[in-house]
Amino acid sequence: MDARLLDILVCPVCKANLEYRKASHELVCKPCRLAYPVRDGIPVMLADEARPLSTDEL
Template sequence: MNDATDEAPPIDPWLLGKLVCPVTRTPLRWDGGRQALVSDAAMLAFPVRDGVPVLVAREASAL
């Protein structure tokens, strides 16, 4: 059984490894259930629209 959080991100894995939270500068992780990049340090989920991460704090949703 495949869990939604195991879903592959819609962005290149190399790029995902380079992205950091714009608030805390800590690494982001993909959450397939939310379809967002999550900053555990900031407790924020950043949306990905058409394969493009939207790393703007006011666009993020709180966890």
């Protein structure tokens, strides 16, 4: 994930900063407890595509 892109991307739901998790290829929003997929290097920033995170995953 390009660091410059990560600096400007925010959660589409709450506008919080996102954390990139390389192992799972996801961008994580901790306040919303959502993980947005990164497919072929492209972040999918749609709330409908995000998966809810469990407490253990945070």
